[in-house]
Amino acid sequence: MRYTVLAARIVLGLIFVVLGLNGFLLFMPPPPHIPGNAGAFSGAMFASHYVYFTSGAQVLGGALLLVNRYVPLALIVLAGVILNILAFHLTMWPQALVPFPVLVVVCWFVVAWPLRAHFAPIFTAKV
Numbered sequence: 001m002r003y004t005v006l007a008a009r010i011v012l013g014l015i016f017v018v019l020g021l022n023g024f025l026l027f028m029p030p031p032p033h034i035p036g037n038a039g040a041f042s043g044a045m046f047a048s049h050y051v052y053f054t055s056g057a058q059v060l061g062g063a064l065l066l067v068n069r070y071v072p073l074a075l076i077v078l079a080g081v082i083l084n085i086l087a088f089h090l091t092m093w094p095q096a097l098v099p100f101p102v103l104v105v106v107c108w109f110v111v112a113w114p115l116r117a118h119f120a121p122i123f124t125a126k127v
Helices: 002-025 036-047 050-067 071-091 100-123
Strands: none
Touching: 002 050, 002 071, 002 100, 036 050, 036 071, 050 071, 071 100
């Protein structure tokens, strides 16, 4: 199990560092046609420069995973990004949902599960 978590952490870190850097440097071309609302949303992210914020969060979270420092913090940061990726694909571009976003979610859970004790205080109700 230890090697599975290590592999998932490295894969997740690499995915987010590379794709986050792509948001800044655009070394991978975007798809030729993004249909409907998904294309409008993607265009708005680039036109408003919001993509720099999300790409920065991806690079930060991915780098923290790769260097194995502050992993719970990286997982929290990336959880927000992953939820937005899933919402985008489920609501605007469901044909592109499989397999990449699903792989990211599975890797996130594989890395987060052994660290669940670190997240327990977040779910404690304060009276």
